[in-house]
Amino acid sequence: MRKAKLLLASVAAILVATPVLADVSVKIGVMNDRSGTYADLSGEGSVVAARMAVEDFGAADKGIDVTIVSADHQNKPDIASNLARQWYDAEGVDVIADVPTSSAALAVNDITREKNKIFLVSGAATSDLTGKSCSPNTVHWTYDTWSLAHGTGQAMVETGGDSWFFLTADYAFGHALERDTSEVVKDSGGEVLGAVRHPFPGQDFSSFLLQAQASGAKVIGLANAGADTTNAIKQAREFGITQGGQSLAGLLIFITDVHALGLDTAQGLVLTEAFYWDLNDQTRDWAQRFAEAHNGSMPTMVHAGVYASVLHYLKAVEAADSKDAEAVMAKMKEMPSEDPLFGTGEVRQDGRHVHDMYLFQVKSPDESKGEWDYYKTLAIIAAERAFRPLGEGECPLVQ
Secondary structure, three states: OHHHHHHHHHHHHHHHHHHOOOOOOEEEEEOOOOOOOOOOOOOOHHHHHHHHHHHHHHOOOOEEEEEEEEEEOOOOOOHHHHHHHHHHHOOOOOOOEOOOOOOEEEEEEEEHHHOOOOOOOOOOOOOHHHHOOOOEEEOOOOOOEEEEEEHHHHHHHHHHOOOOEEEEEEOOHHHHHHHHHHHHHHHHOEEEEEEEEOOOOOOOOHHHHHHHHHHOOOEEEEEHHHHHHHHHHHHHHHHOOOOOOOOOOOOOOOOHHHHOHHHHHHHHHEEEEOOOOOOOHHHHHHHHHHHHHHHOOOHHHHHHHHHHHHHHHHHHHHHHHHOOHHHHHHHHHHHOOOEOOEEEEEEHHHHHHHEEEEEEEOOOOOOOOOOOEEEEEEEEEHHHHOOOOOHHHHHHHHH
């Protein structure tokens, strides 16, 4: 009898020490470009990454029922706004993830705050999301225009590229990237000779490239992304711009862009990324699983950011024992993040997730050992230097 009582007491102690989350139903909406310029770097791959986060977290075993839906915002802020309102008001979506295209992300940012939901940004770049447009409901996870400018931009100036001309996508992202990189160039002792803005998305960059060539700038800064960047690089080589001595600075390059260009064309490009599939054993293992679920394609940093942000969100739901936006956001900022792709990190007051960034150079065909073996590491940019200092972004949440 005494042994039985001791056993019951031990079981009771274990149950008290291991709280069980009350059943919670969470609906995640992955919104991005699924058919256009940014489809390869985000698109269906971001849905795959979100599903992997749910599986790796073990949501079902922890009493959290997760549903994932997705939609194409076509890189248009009005469509993104309408989707966000529909999801929040009519379809019970609790959190929106990814959202490349900064103008679309800024629109979703406002609606998410209005509806008191949660926004996990991976694909959008504008640093305004943690600056003047910061929100208590938004976490900006993967990268931003400040980190790109201080990675690639500063590296180019330090190696002699001290005069710049910008080829800029004419919307919020391009404007922010040009602004942040221009500041870095000038602060580093360089000069900006001019800029030209092209329609988004673009096809024919010939007239814009000829203006950049005529400027005589040592560096032509490509403040665009996706197919705009790859098309501009291909056309620049056709015009003999790089052969003539000017350098191209791809200020936002993804591994899918390098794959599309091929190493013959992309070799030598210097770029800044938050993630590379071949960094270590953990990233390689995860990337292999991703590739098996996504047509053999290796993940971009956007896909990695969707995975890591959704994983941290689910951990916060568990810790808060609730999906209440205020309670979950408090936990996301209180708890350090930990995942196999970004390692350890934190979410600051302004919503900026802080982690290491990397300065890479694209390998030559002779250096590559096979498909997707594209980068060599030039530098690791430590987390404390990788993103804009907390007090410099003019975020009203920062005290």
